[in-house]
Each structure stands twice: as structure tokens, then as C-alpha cells.
Amino acid sequence: MIFLSTLIKIGASLVVLSGLTICYTYYYPNNNSEILEGSLSTYQREQVVSRDSEIPVESTLNHERSILKKHTAGNWSPMRTQVDYSNLEPFVKKNQFAFIKENLITPALAFLQTALKVYPRISNTFVSQKCGGYSIQNLLKTGQIFDLGILMAASNDPQGNWWLRGVSCELDRVTNRPILGTLQINLAIFNQVNVDKNNNEEWEYWLQQTLHEMIHLIGFNSVLYPYYVNANDNKVLGLDNVIRTFKNRQYIILPPVLDRVKRHFSCNSAVGALLEENGGQDIAGFHWERVTFGNEIMTGDPFPDQVISEFTLALLEGTGWYLPNYTYAQNFGWGLDDGCTLTTGACSVVYEEFCKVKDQSGCSNNFNSLSGCYTGDQLSQGCSYWREQSDCRFKSDYNEKLAKGTGGSIGMNSQCFITSLAQDVFANARSSCYSSQCVNGKVILDVNGTSVICSSSGQVTSVKLGQKNGTITCPDITKFCAQFRSCPNNCSNRGVCISNNTCKCWSGYLGNDCSQRQPSA
Numbered sequence: 001m002i003f004l005s006t007l008i009k010i011g012a013s014l015v016v017l018s019g020l021t022i023c024y025t026y027y028y029p030n031n032n033s034e035i036l037e038g039s040l041s042t043y044q045r046e047q048v049v050s051r052d053s054e055i056p057v058e059s060t061l062n063h064e065r066s067i068l069k070k071h072t073a074g075n076w077s078p079m080r081t082q083v084d085y086s087n088l089e090p091f092v093k094k095n096q097f098a099f100i101k102e103n104l105i106t107p108a109l110a111f112l113q114t115a116l117k118v119y120p121r122i123s124n125t126f127v128s129q130k131c132g133g134y135s136i137q138n139l140l141k142t143g144q145i146f147d148l149g150i151l152m153a154a155s156n157d158p159q160g161n162w163w164l165r166g167v168s169c170e171l172d173r174v175t176n177r178p179i180l181g182t183l184q185i186n187l188a189i190f191n192q193v194n195v196d197k198n199n200n201e202e203w204e205y206w207l208q209q210t211l212h213e214m215i216h217l218i219g220f221n222s223v224l225y226p227y228y229v230n231a232n233d234n235k236v237l238g239l240d241n242v243i244r245t246f247k248n249r250q251y252i253i254l255p256p257v258l259d260r261v262k263r264h265f266s267c268n269s270a271v272g273a274l275l276e277e278n279g280g281q282d283i284a285g286f287h288w289e290r291v292t293f294g295n296e297i298m299t300g301d302p303f304p305d306q307v308i309s310e311f312t313l314a315l316l317e318g319t320g321w322y323l324p325n326y327t328y329a330q331n332f333g334w335g336l337d338d339g340c341t342l343t344t345g346a347c348s349v350v351y352e353e354f355c356k357v358k359d360q361s362g363c364s365n366n367f368n369s370l371s372g373c374y375t376g377d378q379l380s381q382g383c384s385y386w387r388e389q390s391d392c393r394f395k396s397d398y399n400e401k402l403a404k405g406t407g408g409s410i411g412m413n414s415q416c417f418i419t420s421l422a423q424d425v426f427a428n429a430r431s432s433c434y435s436s437q438c439v440n441g442k443v444i445l446d447v448n449g450t451s452v453i454c455s456s457s458g459q460v461t462s463v464k465l466g467q468k469n470g471t472i473t474c475p476d477i478t479k480f481c482a483q484f485r486s487c488p489n490n491c492s493n494r495g496v497c498i499s500n501n502t503c504k505c506w507s508g509y510l511g512n513d514c515s516q517r518q519p520s521a
Ligand SMILES: [Zn+2]
Pocket: 023, 024, 025, 212, 216, 287, 299, 300
């Protein structure tokens, strides 16, 4: 009883302002059958909770900036964070709390702290007393200066199909950087998650959503575009230097972003990085366009197996608030060298990212997953694309049965291949999982203990499995090898797998698979 009334009170004290955009991270059941049946249509789009209105006015900024120069002389330093769990802990079960703290918040923050540097704050002075309705006093208790403070909180919204939402509350008076935020967990949804199950696939999914929301909180948010600065002098860039509208679409034109769009898509005339236009107020304008950026972590709806690419790090660099370490960008193959058309959000089946036959089975664009040709995405302008049904890295009834019947295997080195052998297991299946590697421009896969070599893209290779004859169709070798992940244990979800197949562990984690905790100094 106390529990509920507290939550209702909390809900009522949140300020709701129109036109301000904080994304909800939606709950997306990781259930294979539902993906193809269009379960996304059940999502509710709601008006968004926003920050308190205590952002300092522009006129106070210049003076404060001179203080910054004096005190820090522009020294980028690792971001220091502080989290207050006191508005969350009493409302969740012990094992839920441990999961949220140890498996989600700590590693997500560890990533940001490792990958980003900031101009350090010189004091813990805040204008706000509250953030998202919650007092910030507990954040200040330790007396340690921090660069980002996060209040964790609980909510209970059985009507809302979201599980996590964020609010940015205050900008640093010196640099304009967001320094306070609240992350709210919707218990009505989160209570359905089995947090005891040691399921790395689910954990990866929740962790990616947590990071997504944190990245909004620290900068990727249309509310914050007007506050982006030039890192050299902390002067506001102005919206015209952040976004450009071209043929009715909005593009991020921050130099670090534009630069990478040109290189990645091989398009010298690119306008910028296209922003999502669909999805309403809580998505449009502050996510990457789904068609152009596919499984990038900052696209609108949850998408299986998302990656933090250099584009999101470049946006954070472009804010003027962060200095990213780009070695922490994950391999991102969507749209690689596809040319200018894709940068404008037009999809075409000439690109491998998209598919023609509804519900046909195939492989995800990053080759990690058995996939179906999916058409129900509100963000994809009617384009169909390969969407994950079963990740070859993680065992499921479906992929185990398929692998067994096609001479394949499930595991961290397994990838999806098109094979005629699959139809003997399930009538409509066209793909299966095989352990594979990239060696000298060739893809070598293991079919029931025999090496099969793909030396050219699209090559159809005969394979024999017992008495059965079949074929395997080779992937686009350049793309396949560009995003090949074969890091040990997928870096235990505590690091990122970089191009030479080594784990770069997040701060606080050690070992070749990032599984060890760094002893505290
Ligand atoms: Zn979002």
C-alpha cells in the first residue's frame, strides 16, 4: 500500500512539458515468434517526462567559462560519476536490485567512463535541489566532486510499455554539459524479467537499452542541441551548426559526425547523419534513422544485437562536452560503402540490409543471427529488413535443432550462413549457424568437422552432410569480415570487441574476456 501510494505521488510530481524529448526505452520481449508477428505495434507512445526548468540562462555562461579556463586549462579527464539508488532500492527485490546495479547501471556507466573524457567539474554546486522530482541530497553526501550524477528511481506504470526512462536535469554552468539526471525503472514491466537466469543474451539486451537511455541523458537529445558548444572556447555552436534540414529531413552536421558518414557510406556529398522522423515526439529528431543506421544503439526502437558505433561517439564529441576514445566504437557494418542513397534514408533491395520476401528466413545484416524478413517496423519507412530470430552466439531450442541438422554449431564464434541443408530441419528455414573465421580475405566455416572455404562473395559451395548433399551460399566477405566478432566470451558484456578480435574492457574489468573485477585500488 505504501509502495503504491509513494509511486503515485512520485508520478504526480514529475513535470510534463510538451515538445521536450526524452526517449522511453520500451520493453521488447525477446521472443522469436513475436518479432515476425509485429508485436511492436502494441507499444504506447506517451508524452514525455522532462527535466526541471532550472537550466542556467545563457547570460551566466561567459563568466563561468573563464573560470573553467583558469581551473582546468582544458584538461580532458575521465568522467567521474555518482549514482544514488535510495529511490530505487526500497521498491525492488534484492535480486532485482543486484541485477540493476551490477549488471546494468555499473557496466553501462563503466563504458561511458572508459570511452569518454570530460572537462572536470571543480565543485559540486548545483542550482537544482531536485531532479525528476527526487532530491539530489544523497548524491552530495560523499562530498566527492563528480561530473555526472544519476538518481535511480522506481515507477509503476502498468499501462506504459516502457521499462526505463530518463530525464536530464541540469547543465554545467561552465561547459553546458548535462550533469544531473534521473533514470526511472517501470516495475510493472521489470518485474517480468527473470533476473536470476544467467542468460547472457537477455543481459546484453537490457544492458544495451540502459546505455541507450544514458546516452540520451548525457547528450543525444534534441532538448540539448541548442546547448552544444565548441570544445575549444565553450561557446555555444548554435542550432544551425548542429542540425541541417535538407529536403524535409533533419541531419546532424557536427563535423566529427559528417566526416564519418562520408567515409563509412563512401559518400563525399553526404549532408550529415540522418535523424529519425517517425515514432512521434519521443523518438523523432533525436535518434539515428533506422533505415540508414539499422542496428546502431541510438536508433529509435530496440533492435536486436545493437552496437555502439563511431557515429554515436562522434555525436558526443560534437557536443563539445566529451572527448571519446574511438577504439571503443564497435564494428558497425550497416550501410558500409553502400553509397549516398542510403544516407538520405531511402531503402532499396539492392542493399543487403533489406529483403524482399516477407517472413523469408535469412541472416541478420551483421551475420550474427538467424533472421526473418521483417516488415512491421514503424521506423523503417516501409522497408523490410533482416531481423534477428535467434542469435548464433546463444543457444535456443530453434537454433540448436537447426545447427544439429545442418552440421553447424552455436557459440561465440558462430555466425549465420545461408544453406540449403536448413530446409531439411524446418521446411521454411534457409539459414543455420556455423562456427567460422576470417583468414586472409577468406571466410572459413566448419561444417560437421570439415572446413568449407568461401573465397568470393555470393559463391555457392557444395557441402556433404552424411548422405545428404547441400549448398552453402557465401556472404559478402568484405562486410562479413569487417564486423566479425570472435572475442572470447563476447567480452562478458563488460567490454567491447574491437577489430582485431580482442576485448577492450570497460573500466573496472580485467582479463582477456573482461570477466574479472579489477581489485579496487
Ligand atoms: Zn531513445
